[in-house]
Amino acid sequence: MFIYTIATIVALVFVLLVSMFKILREYERAVVFLLGRFYEVKGPGLIIIVPIIQQMVRVDLRTIVLDVPTQDLITRDNVSVKVNAVVYFRVVEPKMAINNVENYLEATSQLSQTTLRSVLGQHELDELLSAREELNRDLQGILDQHTDNWGIKIANVEIKHVDLDDSMVRALAKQAEAERSRRAKVIHATGELEASAKLRQAAEVLNKAPNAIQLRYMQTLTEVANDRTTTIVFPMPIDMVAKFTEVMKASNKEE
Template sequence: MIFGYGFSTILVLVIVFLVASIRILREYERGVLFQLGRFWSVKGPGLVLVIPAIQQMVRVDLRTVVLDVPTQDVISRDNVSVKVNAVVYFRVVDPEKAIIQVENFFEATSQLAQTTLRAVLGKHELDDMLAERERLNLDIQQVLDAATDAWGIKVANVEIKHVDLNESMVRAIARQAEAERERRAKVIHAEGELQASEKLQQAAHVLAQQPGAMQLRYMQTLSAIAGDKSSTIVFPLPLELLSTLTDLKNDKDSNR
């Protein structure tokens, strides 16, 4: 009888021990296993047995984490103060390093992302922040990825979300854009005048080779003007034509 009670007690203890030892890890989870305080192995996914009081396991999520970087005050290289925020996508690729090498890899990555965002953007001018975000995103991602590699973390992507300017700077940028558009308009107008003068020079050279070409051109101009509804036509009269008419009149007077 006493033997029966002892066997039942041992059986219950074994069942309790086995139940306390069972861990279930999902497909995206890994378990960093420690034995007597020392690193033992990385387990999972699936069924994992952990010896109570001797082994301890820390779960690590391997899915991509979306980290929202808080708004940072950045002073650009041309001394313009802006507020910038971003989002960082990273994941754990080495659970052992993520648990052993850093106390809290999520908080460490967040603080490093804030510092890197200020440091990288501070090396560029405001125009670069507004026009070359793709290149800046890549620069920040490369710096973060290199710094977090020792923690077993892979930074997949960095995206700058907003670059906020104060009202005075917005007005200054608007004035600059307006001045730039006016400059382009003047340059285009000047280039058009230059091209027109070159074409006129070529036309004058062609007309000068044939004396009758100028008269034909005058006739074409008069024909084009006559098609309009204007009642008064003013056109220049070439001096050669006047001299020809004068010579004809003189010949008639001499014949008389």
């Protein structure tokens, strides 16, 4: 019995000695408590934890990817949409992450959901679809402010999807089509205005040089002659008719 007792004691001491040594990876920290009170943060590498009187909680310092579930919300212009997002955060103060909140992962998830609904509900649908980068920055700033007391740093927030019902999709398609039609009409009207201005300038130049009008007329006749047409009607300029009349009058006087 004595031998068995000694062996048992030796085994217990060996187990206690082994349990004293803990190995933490580079991205891990140990929040150590001494008799229930916070003692210090240890790690990484090899650390010693005194059994029974000391306890430790491992904390991962790597960036955590948190998928925010789809949230139903109503925008400021009374459009019902479904939005989901992803949040990237990491623990920067292990002591605060363990002592100030019961479960920092769950707390961050719940805070992200409520913040997503409250912030995006203050904007119109067009802003949700076109100003995502600005909304991402707003969400990040608000979440980072609220999680600062938990020792958590929000690295980034990204809105992934904004889902609409079929009726709203059709309405947006009609709106986009109307917008494209408006732009086409504006571009066409602008082109007509610029063309009329150029034609007016050309008319002023031709009026200053009458011979240029005749050259332009001859060029037009040449272009028409090159076309494969059976009948060509040439308009007679008024100046040519007037000159022909003067010639006829002069010949009649000589007779």
